[in-house]
Amino acid sequence: MKSDKFTMRCVSCGTTLPDMRAWFSEGQQCPHCSSRQGVCDFSDGYRQLKTLTGRDRHPQSLWHYLPYLPLYNAENIVSYQEGIVDIDRWDFVELFAREHYGINCRVYAHRNDQNPATGTFKDLAGTMVASVLKENGFTKYVAASTGNIANAFAKYLASAGIELFAFIPKGSSPFQVSSIKSYGQHVYRVEGDYSRAKTLAAEFAATNNIPLAAGNFDPMRVEAKKTMVYEWLRQMDEMPTVYMQALSGGTGPIGIQKSLDELKTAGLSFKPPRQILVQSDKCAPMAQAWEKAKKLGFPENWLNDYPVIENPETEIQTLSTGNPTTYPVIAKLVRESGGEIISGEENLAVLMARMVALETSTIIGPAASIPVAGLFKALRRGMIRDGDIVLINVGEGASRAPEFMSKLAWENTTVKSLEDIKPNGNSIYRNKLWMELDKHLTT
Numbered sequence: 001m002k003s004d005k006f007t008m009r010c011v012s013c014g015t016t017l018p019d020m021r022a023w024f025s026e027g028q029q030c031p032h033c034s035s036r037q038g039v040c041d042f043s044d045g046y047r048q049l050k051t052l053t054g055r056d057r058h059p060q061s062l063w064h065y066l067p068y069l070p071l072y073n074a075e076n077i078v079s080y081q082e083g084i085v086d087i088d089r090w091d092f093v094e095l096f097a098r099e100h101y102g103i104n105c106r107v108y109a110h111r112n113d114q115n116p117a118t119g120t121f122k123d124l125a126g127t128m129v130a131s132v133l134k135e136n137g138f139t140k141y142v143a144a145s146t147g148n149i150a151n152a153f154a155k156y157l158a159s160a161g162i163e164l165f166a167f168i169p170k171g172s173s174p175f176q177v178s179s180i181k182s183y184g185q186h187v188y189r190v191e192g193d194y195s196r197a198k199t200l201a202a203e204f205a206a207t208n209n210i211p212l213a214a215g216n217f218d219p220m221r222v223e224a225k226k227t228m229v230y231e232w233l234r235q236m237d238e239m240p241t242v243y244m245q246a247l248s249g250g251t252g253p254i255g256i257q258k259s260l261d262e263l264k265t266a267g268l269s270f271k272p273p274r275q276i277l278v279q280s281d282k283c284a285p286m287a288q289a290w291e292k293a294k295k296l297g298f299p300e301n302w303l304n305d306y307p308v309i310e311n312p313e314t315e316i317q318t319l320s321t322g323n324p325t326t327y328p329v330i331a332k333l334v335r336e337s338g339g340e341i342i343s344g345e346e347n348l349a350v351l352m353a354r355m356v357a358l359e360t361s362t363i364i365g366p367a368a369s370i371p372v373a374g375l376f377k378a379l380r381r382g383m384i385r386d387g388d389i390v391l392i393n394v395g396e397g398a399s400r401a402p403e404f405m406s407k408l409a410w411e412n413t414t415v416k417s418l419e420d421i422k423p424n425g426n427s428i429y430r431n432k433l434w435m436e437l438d439k440h441l442t443t
C-alpha cells in the first residue's frame with residue numbers, strides 16, 4: 001500500500017499521520033491532542049479536479065473522484081453506484097417566491113433520495129466506510145445511528161463481509177431495525193436517546209477494540225460528503241449562493257466546507273454559498289442557540305452556549321441530535337458563510353412532502369421535508385434574496401419511512417360501487433393543497 005497519496009491532519013493541532021491505517025491504529029484520533037477531527041490532505045494539490053468535474057464526464061459513482069478519496073486500490077471499492085444523482089430545478093418554489101415576495105431566485109434540488117442502495121445521502125458514507133475498512137483489513141465496525149446511516153452501513157458492510165454492531169435509540173422506527181437485521185447485521189435498541197446510543201456504542205467499540213463510526217467529524221464520512229460539491233460543479237451551469245440541508249449533527253455541512261477549501265487549492269473556487277441549515281422544530285438545539293446568539297449580537301463565547309435536549313420528542317428520529325456537541329464547529333462555519341440555522345415545522349412535514357410529490361413527482365422522506373419547510377420560512381423571513389441560487393439537499397426518499405409515506409394519501413378512495421367515484425381532476429387537488437399551504441406559509 002502506498003502512502004504518498006494523502007496524509008491525515010489534525011484540525012486542532014496540525015499533527016499529521018501518514019495514512020488511514022495510522023489513524024485507525026491511533027484509535028481514530030490525534031495522537032497529540034486527542035481530537036477526532038482529522039482531515040485528509042491530498043498530496044497532488046487537487047490538480048485533477050478540474051478534469052474530473054468536467055461537463056463531458058459521465059461517472060457511474062462517487063468513485064469517479066477516487067484520486068481525492070482515502071482509498072488506494074480500486075479493487076476494494078464496495079459500491080452500488082451511489083453519489084451520482086440528478087440535480088433538478090424546482091420552479092414551483094421559484095414561482096411562489098416571485099408571486100408572494102417579489103423575489104426572483106432559482107431553486108435546485110440535489111436528489112440524494114435517488115441513491116440506489118438505501119435511498120438517502122448516507123449511501124455516500126456507506127460506500128466510503130465499507131471500502132476503506134475493507135482495504136484496511138477490518139472485519140467489524142460499530143456505529144450509533146438514528147437509523148439511516150446504520151442502514152447504509154448495514155448494507156454496504158454486509159456486502160464487504162464486515163460485521164456491523166449498530167446502536168440505535170429506542171424511539172427509532174421498527175422498520176429501520178428490521179431492515180438492518182435483514183442484512184444479517186447486529187442491532188441494539190438502546191433504552192434512551194441518540195446521545196445514550198452514542199455513549200454505549202463508543203464503550204462497546206473501546207471494550208472490544210473495534211473501529212467506531214466516529215460521529216460527524218469522521219474523516220470517512222466527511223470525505224464522502226465532500227463529493228456533493230464536485231457534483232454541483234460537474235452538473236450545474238451556475239453555483240449555488242445558498243445551500244440548504246436538514247441539520248442533525250452536521251456532517252454534510254462539514255463535508256461541503258472541506259470541499260470548498262479544496263477547490264481553492266485547485267484554483268476552482270467560487271463564492272461559498274450561505275449555508276442555511278434547518279432543524280426540526282421538535283429538536284432544534286442548534287437553531288435555538290443560534291437565535292439566542294443572534295439576538296445578543298454574537299457575544300464572546302457564543303459558540304459554547306447551546307442547550308441540550310434530552311429524549312427529544314420528535315417523530316423525525318433521523319434528525320434527533322438533542323446534544324449538539326458539534327455546534328461550535330457548525331455555528332462558526334454557518335456564520336462565516338453568512339448563513340443561518342433555523343427550524344422547520346415538523347407538523348408541516350406531510351404537507352411539504354405532498355406538495356413536492358405533486359409538483360415534481362418526487363416522494364421525499366420526513367427528514368427531507370424539514371429543509372423544504374425551512375426554505376419557505378427563509379423566504380418569509382427575507383433570508384433568500386433576489387438573484388439567489390438556492391440548492392436544497394433532498395437527503396432521503398419516503399421509502400425510508402413507510403409510516404410517513406402512509407400519511408401522504410390525500411383522501412380515502414374506498415368505493416362500494418362506481419357511483420361512489422367522482423373523478424375531479426388533479427387541478428382541484430392542486431388548488432386545495434396550495435390553499436392550505438398559503439395559509440401556513442404566508443402567515
Ligand SMILES: Cc1ncc(COP(=O)(O)O)c(C=O)c1O
Pocket residue numbers: 120121122148149216245246247248249250251252253318319367368394395396
Ligand atoms: C435524510 C437526512 N437528512 C439530513 C440528515 C442530517 O445530516 P447531518 O449529519 O449532515 O446533520 C440526516 C442524518 O442525520 C438524514 O438522514
Ligand SMILES: [Zn+2]
Pocket residue numbers: 010011012013014015030031032033034035
Ligand atoms: Zn491534534
